[in-house]
Amino acid sequence: MTQPGTMSAMSKQMQDCVEACMSCHTVCEETMSSCMQMGGQAQMQIMRALMDCSEMTRMCADMMMRRSPMSAEMCAMCAKACDMCAEACMAMPDDPQMMRCAEACRRCADMCRAMAGARM
Numbered sequence: 001m002t003q004p005g006t007m008s009a010m011s012k013q014m015q016d017c018v019e020a021c022m023s024c025h026t027v028c029e030e031t032m033s034s035c036m037q038m039g040g041q042a043q044m045q046i047m048r049a050l051m052d053c054s055e056m057t058r059m060c061a062d063m064m065m066r067r068s069p070m071s072a073e074m075c076a077m078c079a080k081a082c083d084m085c086a087e088a089c090m091a092m093p094d095d096p097q098m099m100r101c102a103e104a105c106r107r108c109a110d111m112c113r114a115m116a117g118a119r120m
Contacts, residue, residue, distance in 0.1 A: 013118060014064055017075070017111040021061035024082060024108035028054035031089070031101040046088045050101070053085035057108060064115070076116035082109035 010018070032050045060078035063071045086105035089098040 010064070011118075013111075014115065017108075017115045018061045018064050020104075020108040020111040021057040021064075021078065024104045025054050025057040025061070027101045027104040028057065028085065031097050034095075034097045043091065046091060046098075049081075049085040049088035053081045053105060056081040060112065072116050072118075075112040079109040079112035079116060082106070082112065 028050045032047065032054065035047055035050070056078045060071075060074045063074045068074070082105040086102040086109065089102035089105065092098040
């Protein structure tokens with residue numbers, strides 16, 4: 001039993017999800033940098049998906065860490081953003097960075113979907 005005003009330790013599932021979100025955030029940021037270096041090849045749709053996913057994963061991790069009552073809803077939205085980003089990255093299957101990003105996004109989406117259904 002926890003004392004009033006204290007938080008219980010994060011579950012292993014939540015810790016893993018936070019780590020997946022932060023990893024996905026990092027890979028999205030790296031992929032945006034890679035896209036900018038490519039110049040005209042990077043489509044705006046991909047860049048928007050990367051930006052949305054990067055911000056959403058960071059915010060989702062933050063909300064889980066502070067035990068926000070909106071964490072489950074945020075995890076559901078984060079899963080959707082990650083799915084959209086993975087799909088956008090698949091538009092460039094010959095680019096190893098895009099494939100790395102798509103993989104990180106899929107992993108994060110799966111974990112966020114599980115957390116969205118879990119009791120926070």
